[in-house]
Amino acid sequence: MLDLSRRFAYSEEHDLFRDQVRKFFERELVPHLDRWEEQGEIDKGFWRKAGEAGLLCPNVGEAYGGLALDFGYNAVIDEELAYVGSSAGIGLHSDIVAPYIEAYGSEELKRHWLPKMISGETPTAIAMTEPGAGSDLQGIKTTAIKDGGDYVINGSKTYITNGQHAELIIVVAKTDPAEGAKGTSLILVEADRAGFARGRNLDKIGLHGQDTSELFFQDVRVPRTNLLGAEGMGFAYLMNQLPQERLSIAVGAQASAQRAFDEAVSFTRERKAFGRTVFEFQNTRFTLADLQAKLQVGWAHLDWALKRHNDGNLTAGEASAAKLWHTELQWEACDAALQLHGGAGYMNEYLIARLWRDARVTRIFGGTNEIMKEVIAREI
Template identity: 50%
Template structure:
């Protein structure tokens, strides 16, 4: 089925992404997975190739490209090469962290941080989750107290993507204990700030090379000018950016499902059993037919969501629908593809094995499937309130 979604510029960019992955990433990826850390040289190479930070405005050293289809191309090529740990870091940087700086930063903040994000020299993270606060962000306890022209931050964060490499961390802090949901703010903490330390590099089920860490803040003093956005509007700022984050996960999910299907289709007509390719067995054909249909239907919907995001029309509810559906589809498709590979599907030398362990987090981070359904359900119930 032909997709009238990508244009010539996107396909030209795809060639750039493919060449970058082939030259800079694939030769080193297995070593990074074994080391459980992607080398920072990959980020610098991504900056030189225009793979990271393309939405940074031109006046701050970027390309100023806001068409999300270019990010979609990167997601598809990452999925095709099974270099998902890199993809997780890039999507955090470009789809989650960068919009906060672009949309909320002062001119001085943009001048300080955006050029480095465009070159890959500066890696960002956002610290929301805490040991006692995951999907329920109102359980956040990390505090920031104003002391003259500084903020003093105390608390702990966990499951922080790019937590080891991060040079700038947007920390979600409670700045007014009595203001409820209006008592939270976003404050930027930079590498090397006294009192800011990394805890464990966490050992995950999948995404081995993607560094995920605990962060500790002990009387960390940062300038008042490190407040990002408006004091007390931290939750509102988070809600404003969640549609992009959740669509990013959905895009990666459908790209991964398509890649898994493609590997499995090819395998099914190469692998022989009972004297013929397993693709000639009726059960295999039915499985392939069902997966292809589900993937194409979902691709059409995700494409529409991306165009809505480009137009500034994607709602939090629609992003939640896309996120839970595509991530659950990914998990289901990858599992079926492992089954069709048989014993080889359980071997990490095959990309489907890596895709299997990497896929499990998709229905959890960025808001669990259950939270997505609750958001959608509340929207439905609001019609009758």
């Protein structure tokens, strides 16, 4: 269980909410983790249960059925989800997709979709990455060309979280291919539109309990009212919202690092070698001491970043630095913890194996850590 005794980003109300989240996960998530890992996705019914428990889109405004809570409530969910070792894509749904719709959608779109997202009726995804465009979103090839009162969308996307379950997708497309980044727009596409198709559930190194898919758009017609915000402003909107996405990744990474550390402490205190516990060896204690110090720094920095974000002051460079630092710590902690498990760490029956596998991608998605350094450098 995460230790909250020294946290300063959260209030008593956050702590009460965390208790509800923990109880829900213990009842509705943890018992199913292994099965979801095997089947490659969570049960679709979990979305409804999470919605009923108030765990989806908690910071959406009351006018649209939300609780109008601060991002700290999202962070509580993200921390607890990562700490139990789940890769369910509810963070993307709540922390990334919902803010785009609430910030840039028309009143009609917000009133139609946000209540369904809060209830879990409509799982969502955002389709940015393409086979030839990842961290460099200016390189996307998917087009959305005006035809009368519609956009006609053509292209393909890959590595899309919630790709098998999503009933609504924000598609990043070029509405004016000649204008480069200035010709990029964000358009909502419902999954029942003619010409839309899902590819296979991708076979990944980790995140086995999360559906990640290819999406295909062949002459998909959507009304021009499905546009989020202004045409050609998509790239600017992406840049505005990416700091929260990167902070969300940092939150999960820190909690995962803590769980890896806790698993290593528990295992080494029980496992014996050469007549004493593995914990008693100096190498073990020094390795854990080093991680403990870094985790202490990590939690303090994360709380600082959360407070900066809730106050509206977290910059793109600061969010990128958080994503960079916490995901690097996550990998270090998971790898060291697996090593301290010895051969057992390589067995999938131990949680550390899942944590280690799942940690590898966090330095890639949300913008690679190499790109994070570029963003940070711009603010120097």
